[in-house]
């Protein structure tokens with residue numbers, strides 16, 4: 001009898017806790033009303049990360065991190081022998097590719113609306129950290145099938161660390177765990193891919209969300225909203241007049257609508273166009289005696305790869321390899337620096353900042369050119385187009401402080 005009463009109290013407690021949580025969500029978390037569907041990209045990223053996590057766990061049950069077994073465990077066991085193994089592999093590969101597309105959209109929405117300034121710098125920095133760790137996660141995952149591209153991409157990328165002065169050569173050996181890319185390299189990248197990096201990603205997602213709590217999300221007009229005052233209006237029944245809506249269930253219903261629509265498109269890709277996420281050359285087992293004629297990374301790294309290849313000549317005493325490496329380093333920190341390079345303190349969307357709007361369009365066009373040429377062999381005209389596009393990329397970031405200062409001066413004239 002005592003036990004049953006205890007159970008009843010626990011049951012009631014749980015129900016009350018859920019009720020309390022719903023009440024907190026409905027009364028304490030508010031979101032600006034004037035945000036469009038582009039503000040659902042963060043929720044889409046959480047969805048895609050969850051899909052990657054679940055499909056990854058299923059793949060982990062059959063994958064073998066050993067240079068003699070890895071290729072077959074993916075291409076025969078998972079793809080042909082395990083029931084629906086092919087489905088989980090396609091889901092994992094497609095979501096890995098699409099998460100970068102959504103991450104780029106999310107970043108460019110932030111740049112367009114100036115969501116990285118005036119107290120939102122930490123959101124931006126934690127976001128960029130997520131981008132870096134996701135890049136390492138994608139690169140380490142690409143090695144696991146131990147196909148030709150896995151092997152040679154690992155060779156090229158680990159070699160880049162050799163360009164660091166003094167410690168470069170030892171660093172390459174330390175990263176590879178051997179003098180060349182070998183079994184030790186595969187097992188340590190396996191550890192990074194399935195344990196360390198996912199844990200770090202989850203930690204940084206928490207930091208990203210926590211840094212969103214204080215300044216709140218931005219809105220389409222960059223308007224400073226008094227959340228307490230607007231929330232009071234909403235609670236007093238002036239729903240139309242209030243500039244905010246409760247996070248739950250009003251704001252989340254829009255997120256759910258975008259996620260559901262996106263999932264239709266996502267599964268269309270998984271079932272009918274999965275091949276875009278799997279490089280054909282990686283269906284040949286790794287062979288350290290046979291270099292593929294042309295080595296390139298996945299599409300989402302092509303722009304920074306092309307910035308590196310764009311500088312194919314020595315500059316004075318600095319060799320072409322080192323010049324390329326410096327340019328590559330710059331490409332990787334450029335986006336992180338945006339909040340500090342943008343000297344216009346006011347938060348306005350790009351269409352209300354005349355020069356910044358041109359800068360924004362030029363940057364996107366340049367990134368598309370870099371991505372396109374990053375996949376082509378760097379010979380003849382391609383090499384020169386690559387050089388111009390890489391120089392424009394660097395110039396755009398160097399000019400950003402001047403452009404934004406000018407826009408700040410002409411503020412209010414449009």
Ligand code: HEM
Pocket residue numbers: 038039040041042043045046049103106107110115116120123124125126127128130131205208212216217218219
């Ligand atoms: C897996 C990675 C990521 C996840 C799960 C994530 C999640 C979110 C979520 C849920 C939001 C709030 C809703 C929204 O505005 O979409 C948000 C906002 C934001 N995120 Fe991310 N994000 C990720 C990566 C990034 C990256 C790579 C950047 C770029 C540096 C970034 C920068 C921002 C900014 C600036 C905001 C504030 C937007 C605003 O105030 O309007 N995030 N993120």
